[in-house]
Amino acid sequence: MASAPFTLMIxxxxxxxxxxxxxxxxxxxxxxxxxxxxxxxxSQFAALQLMQEGAPILIIILTATAVNLRMAMYSVxxxxxxxxxxxxxxxxxxxxxxDQSYVLGAAEFDRRPDWGLAEKLTFYxxxxxxxxxxxxxxxxxxxSFGRALPAGWPLDFIVPVSFLAMxxxxxxxxxxxxxxxxxxxxxxxxxxxxxxxxxxxxxxAAMIAGAVVETQEERxxxx
Amino acid sequence: xxxxxxxxxxxxxxxxxxxxxxxxxLRFSFLGLIGNRSLPxxxxxxxxxxxxxxxxxxxxxxxxxxxxxxxxxxxxxxIAVVVTVLVGIRTRNTLWAMVAGAVTLGLGxxxxx
Numbered sequence: 001m002a003s004a005p006f007t008l009m010i011x012x013x014x015x016x017x018x019x020x021x022x023x024x025x026x027x028x029x030x031x032x033x034x035x036x037x038x039x040x041x042x043s044q045f046a047a048l049q050l051m052q053e054g055a056p057i058l059i060i061i062l063t064a065t066a067v068n069l070r071m072a073m074y075s076v077x078x079x080x081x082x083x084x085x086x087x088x089x090x091x092x093x094x095x096x097x098x099d100q101s102y103v104l105g106a107a108e109f110d111r112r113p114d115w116g117l118a119e120k121l122t123f124y125x126x127x128x129x130x131x132x133x134x135x136x137x138x139x140x141x142x143x144s145f146g147r148a149l150p151a152g153w154p155l156d157f158i159v160p161v162s163f164l165a166m167x168x169x170x171x172x173x174x175x176x177x178x179x180x181x182x183x184x185x186x187x188x189x190x191x192x193x194x195x196x197x198x199x200x201x202x203x204x205a206a207m208i209a210g211a212v213v214e215t216q217e218e219r220x221x222x223x
Numbered sequence: 224x225x226x227x228x229x230x231x232x233x234x235x236x237x238x239x240x241x242x243x244x245x246x247x248x249l250r251f252s253f254l255g256l257i258g259n260r261s262l263p264x265x266x267x268x269x270x271x272x273x274x275x276x277x278x279x280x281x282x283x284x285x286x287x288x289x290x291x292x293x294x295x296x297x298x299x300x301x302i303a304v305v306v307t308v309l310v311g312i313r314t315r316n317t318l319w320a321m322v323a324g325a326v327t328l329g330l331g332x333x334x335x336x
Contacts, residue, residue, distance in 0.1 A: 009317055030235060037243035042274065046281055047238055053290065057234050057241075064238075065245035067277045073270040075253035076262055083254060094251040156291040157300055157328055160282045161307050165320035167278040168311025179275040187280035188287060203276045210272030211265060 010100075010131055011138045013041045016162060018142025020048055023155055028143040035139035039098060039132055042166060043067040049159050055196045063196070066203055074102035081109045081120050089121060096128045104128070175217060179210030299331030 014035065021031035038044055047064040055063075074097055082093050105124050109115065115123075171177050183206035190198025253262075262270075286304045288294040307324030314320065 012318070012321075026235065030232075030239070033236075034239050037239050038246055040246050042278065043242060043246060046277070047242060049281060049285065051235075051238070053285075057237055060238050061241040061245065063277070063281070064242045065249070067273065067281075068246045068249055069270055069273040069277075071246060071249040072252050072262075073267055075250055076267065079253045087255075090254045091251070094247065094254050097250040097254075154291065154328060154332060157285075157289065157303070158325070160285045160300075161303060161324035161328065162321055163278050163282050164304060164307040165311055165317045165324060167274055168308045168320055169315040169317055170275055171308075171312050172315070176272070176275050179272045180279040183276050184279035184283040187283050191284060199277075199280045202280045203273075206276035206280070207269040207272045210276065211268040214268060215265075 010041075010134050013045075013162065013166075014135045014138025015142035015146075016158065017041065017044050017048070018139040018144070019146030019149065020045075020142075020155060020159065021139075022143045022146050024048060024052060026143070028140065031139055031143040032136065035136055039095075039135060040068050040071070041135070042163070045159050045163060049163075050196070052156070052159075053196070059196050059200075063199055066200060070099075071097060074099075074106075077102060077106045078109075081106070082117070082124065084117055085121060093121075093124060096125070096132055098128070098132065100131050101128045173214070173217075175210045175213035178213045179206045182206040182209045299328060299335045302331050303328035 017035065018028075018031050021034060022028065026034070034044055034047075043064040046067045047060055050060040050063060075094070078093070078097070078101070082090065085093065101124065104127055108123060108127075109120055112119070167180065171180055183202055186202025186205050187199045190202055192198070193201070282304070286300060287296055289297055289300050291297075292300075303324050306327040307320050310323040311317065311320030
C-alpha cells in the first residue's frame with residue numbers, strides 16, 4: 001500500500017505525544033484520555049505547546065480546535081459515500097474520522113464506484129479502527145516508558161520540529177507556501193495582541209490568502 | 224520544559240473535553256447534521272489550508288523567541304527550523320524532515336551551546 005509510510009507515522013507521533021505529555025506533568029491516564037477523546041495528533045501537540053506557554057484555557061481550546069477545521073472538510077468529502085448509513089453508524093464514522101480516513105477512505109471509495117454502503121462501511125471500519133488502535137497504543141507506550149529518556153534533551157523544541165516536519169511536505173504549491181508565510185509572519189507581527197489571539201487572526205488571514213492565490217493560479221492556467 | 228506545567232487538573236480536563244467535543248462536532252457536522260448539503264466551494268478551499276494556516280503560526284514564536292532560552296533568539300534552534308522545513312519540502316517525507324531537524328538541533332546545541 002502506497003500510503004503505508006503515512007499510516008505508520010501514527011506510531012512515532014503517538015509515542016512522542018505520550019512522552020511529552022508525561023514530561024509536562026500528565027499521568028499515563030490523562031495522556032491516554034487525551035488521545036482517546038481527541039484522536040487528532042496535530043491538535044494534541046498544539047494544546048501541549050500552548051499549555052507549556054501558559055496560554056489561557058479558552059485560547060488553548062479554540063486554537064487546538066482550529067487545527068482540526070479540516071475535519072469538517074473530510075466530513076463533507078465522506079458524506080456522499082457514507083451519509084446514508086444509520087445514525088449510530090454515522091456517530092461511529094465521525095469518531096474515527098482522522099486524516100487517514102480521508103486519505104485512504106475517500107481515495108478508495110472513488111476507485112470503487114461499484115461498492116455499496118455495506119462494503120464502504122466494512123472497508124472504513126476495517127482499515128481505520130486499527131490505525132486508531134495504534135494511536136492509543138503508541139501513546140500508552142510513550143507515556144509509560146518516556147521517563148526512561150535521558151535528562152537534558154531539548155524536549156521543548158521537539159514539538160516545533162515535529163510540527164514543521166508534518167506541515168513542510170505539504171508546502172509544494174505557491175498557494176500553500178503563501179498560506180504558511182502569512183501564518184508565521186502574521187503571528188509574529190500580531191504577537192502584541194492579548195491572550196495569543198493574534199495566532200487565530202493570522203490563521204484566518206492565511207486560509208484566505210491560500211484560497212485566493214489558488215483561485216488566481218487557476219484563472220491564470222485557464223486563461 | 225517545566226516538569227509541572229500542568230498543575231491544575233481541572234483545567235487539563237476542561238481542555239481535553241473541550242477540544243474533544245469541538246473536534247467531534249467538526250467531524251460529525253456534515254455526516255450527522257447537515258446531510259447532503261455541501262459548503263460553498265470557496266469555504267471548502269479555505270478549509271483545505273488549515274494545516275498550513277495554523278501550524279506555522281503556532282511554531283513561529285517558539286522558533287524565534289524560545290522559552291528555554293528566556294525568549295532570546297537561539298541560532299541552533301533557528302537553523303534546526305530552516306533545515307526541517309527545507310528537508311520536508313524537498314523529500315515530501317515527514318520522518319526525514321523530523322530526523323534532519325532533530326540531528327541539526329542536537330549538533331547545533333553541542334557546537335554553539
